[in-house]
Amino acid sequence: MYTIADSLKENLFGTLGYSLNDDDFDNPAYIYSYIIAKNVPTDPAITEFFKKAIKEAADRNIAELRSHPYPVGNNSGEGGWGHNVRQNHYACAPLLYWSLSKEQNYLDAASELLDYKLGLNPLGISYVTGLGFYSVTNPHDRESAYTIYIKDWGPKPGITVFGPGIPGRRRAGFKTEPDVLKLAKERQYIDDIDIISFNEFTIFETMVHDAFYTVLAMVENGMAENHLR
DSSP states (O other): OGGGGGGGGGSSSSOOOOGGGSSOOOOTHHHHHHHTOOSSOOOHHHHHHHHHHHHHHHHHHHHHHHTSSSOOOSOTTSSSTTGGGOHHHHTHHHHHHHHHHOOHHHHHHHHHHHHHTTTOSTTOOBSBTTOSSSBOOOOSOHHHHIIIIISOOOSOTTOBOOOSSOOOSOOTTOOOSSOGGGSOGGGOOOOOTTOHHHHOOOIIIIITTTTHHHHHHTTTTTOHHHHHO
């Protein structure tokens, strides 16, 4: 049964789902805990199999990263809502494999990926509210609507909106100049609270693995591994 982990490299770019219940294994955290276990018996063959699965997934993430001018980490024209701001998910396997191998290129790739939604993108915008010099100010969030329009405090910080490339639901009669649909996928974004496909958010679609930002910030002081574990 453990060999299902070999399919990890085939399921890196979708929305994280209920992968324990089907063949779409998509979360290396499930097997990482087995690899690093110290206080319970483990099978060396299974441990090596899991390490190989994470490495192959990390290598595929890096190959995708290197195939685009900006570190978007996936095909910007294909995917569900939020897929173009899910770099922390795409950085998961590289960062976990770095913790096992200490090979710098895996850490570098994770760092590059995590830069994208904080501003290293064609619009130069941070898709996380409250972070960066130029960040999203109108997330589709009820609490933020209150803090913005009633209290004038600005949006609730720390929200990663769905971001660019999925111009689905938007307010009736809303027009842009130029037409947003004619722009490149990574430029298809408008900071408007009523455009749900750009500015709504969910934990599992846009904010999963956000804790990796904390891990990266602690790499230089040697505390990163403790937080990964």
